[in-house]
Amino acid sequence: MIATESLSKRFPRVTALDRLSVDVGPGVTGLVGANGAGKSTLIKILLGLSPATEGRAEVLGLDVATKGAAIRERVGYMPEHDCLPPDVSATEFVVHMARMSGLPPTAARERTADTLRHVGLYEERYRPIGGYSTGMKQRVKLAQALVHDPQLVLLDEPTNGLDPVGRDEMLGLIRRIHTDFGISVLVTSHLLGELERTCDHVVVVDGGKLLRSSATTDFTQTTTTLAIEVTDTDEHPDGTRAVREALHARGVDVLDADSGLPGAGHVLLLTARGEETYDVVRDVVADLGLGLVRMEQRRHHISEVFHDSDEQRKEAVGHGS
Numbered sequence: 001m002i003a004t005e006s007l008s009k010r011f012p013r014v015t016a017l018d019r020l021s022v023d024v025g026p027g028v029t030g031l032v033g034a035n036g037a038g039k040s041t042l043i044k045i046l047l048g049l050s051p052a053t054e055g056r057a058e059v060l061g062l063d064v065a066t067k068g069a070a071i072r073e074r075v076g077y078m079p080e081h082d083c084l085p086p087d088v089s090a091t092e093f094v095v096h097m098a099r100m101s102g103l104p105p106t107a108a109r110e111r112t113a114d115t116l117r118h119v120g121l122y123e124e125r126y127r128p129i130g131g132y133s134t135g136m137k138q139r140v141k142l143a144q145a146l147v148h149d150p151q152l153v154l155l156d157e158p159t160n161g162l163d164p165v166g167r168d169e170m171l172g173l174i175r176r177i178h179t180d181f182g183i184s185v186l187v188t189s190h191l192l193g194e195l196e197r198t199c200d201h202v203v204v205v206d207g208g209k210l211l212r213s214s215a216t217t218d219f220t221q222t223t224t225t226l227a228i229e230v231t232d233t234d235e236h237p238d239g240t241r242a243v244r245e246a247l248h249a250r251g252v253d254v255l256d257a258d259s260g261l262p263g264a265g266h267v268l269l270l271t272a273r274g275e276e277t278y279d280v281v282r283d284v285v286a287d288l289g290l291g292l293v294r295m296e297q298r299r300h301h302i303s304e305v306f307h308d309s310d311e312q313r314k315e316a317v318g319h320g321s
């Protein structure tokens, strides 16, 4: 769907993309990175709206440097910022965008009705957009990206400004774009956790560089932290400490309390190395006669991926010297 080769974009004061080479296949792909990582810059280059300084990129086999218009016919784009006209209704706006993409009037009206229904806008679609909530505006932006039945949509921070329920609804909609219509999706976010549930594949960028590109299942398998909480007993007044020592004796990594992870210090955090880690924890807690209050897989945060990669870089430097 998308292929970039040593793609760079330099502004006078900042390098927004730094020799980025990545392949994105069909399905739902998350593009994750902190604010300023280069996500929006990449999307604008992929749409042929902004030239790269160096390197090349193809979208649906079309070169972004020369085939921008053909790419934009086949690709939908949901911009990050509020860009909707306040005085027109969702229906008027989306019909207009469908006509702009070349659909004849009747087809434009039919596709608009279908698409607005798909994103969950019903009676409200005849009211002016200016009176909409943030969630409704995000849905209108999504609808205009889908209305011309593209092969691929690029969604820039579609969950921005939404409350947790709104985020979940938007993520469900994004998943269904692929499952119901077969349209592939590239969706950006600064939250790895939310994309883990929605995407088949995740690409992580930092400072314009590729940090990681993996199937979502690889992410969860290789970066699994378990949180354990146990009861205290008369025999073990500090149950947490007793478990920590027993696990250590069985060779299970217990992360430092100051690991920076939320909850560290109150619960034990350890790296799961597969099924057997669960068995070891169960046996250790049972042998000590403690109660297991909680054993759950921690959702990972983007900062941890950056942290891991920093450690890897340091290790690589250390080994090299």
Ligand SMILES: Nc1ncnc2c1ncn2[C@@H]1O[C@H](COP(=O)(O)OP(=O)(O)OP(=O)(O)O)[C@@H](O)[C@H]1O
Pocket: 011, 012, 014, 015, 016, 033, 034, 035, 036, 037, 038, 039, 040, 041, 042, 080, 157
């Ligand atoms: N037109 C521009 N002129 C100068 N610098 C720019 C321009 N556009 C982006 N940048 C800079 O390039 C870097 C990457 O910006 P970009 O918007 O691509 O990041 P992002 O990952 O999309 O973050 P955000 O979610 O905050 O938009 C930032 O440091 C930004 O300030």
